[in-house]
Amino acid sequence: MNLKETKEYKNIDRRLDENIIQMFKEIGMKPPTKKKLQNCKNTFIEMFVDVDRLKGLIIEHTSNELMKVFNQSPHLQKMIKDKKNNGEEFYL
Numbered sequence: 001m002n003l004k005e006t007k008e009y010k011n012i013d014r015r016l017d018e019n020i021i022q023m024f025k026e027i028g029m030k031p032p033t034k035k036k037l038q039n040c041k042n043t044f045i046e047m048f049v050d051v052d053r054l055k056g057l058i059i060e061h062t063s064n065e066l067m068k069v070f071n072q073s074p075h076l077q078k079m080i081k082d083k084k085n086n087g088e089e090f091y092l
Contacts (some may be wrong), residue, residue: 016041 004011020040024032033038070076083090 013041016044020044 005015017037020037021031024030080090
């Protein structure tokens with residue numbers, strides 16, 4: 001089945017149309033044409049994709065910064081040293 005034929009997709013698409021039309025009304029514009037409505041939906045999708053990418057970058061950066069601090073922990077350093085001294089492998 002094509003994604004656009006699913007009930008969930010149709011409901012989301014309909015709600016997007018309704019919200020965009022409402023937004024046009026709220027800012028005092030005439031209702032959008034079908035083409036303008038589709039362009040707005042495409043723009044919103046691009047924005048959400050960019051927001052998702054930004055979220056991923058923030059999470060990755062935060063994780064890297066936390067690992068830098070975590071790796072400097074005296075307790076962790078001792079644990080790694082003890083594992084190495086016992087011939088055990090230790091991975092982070």
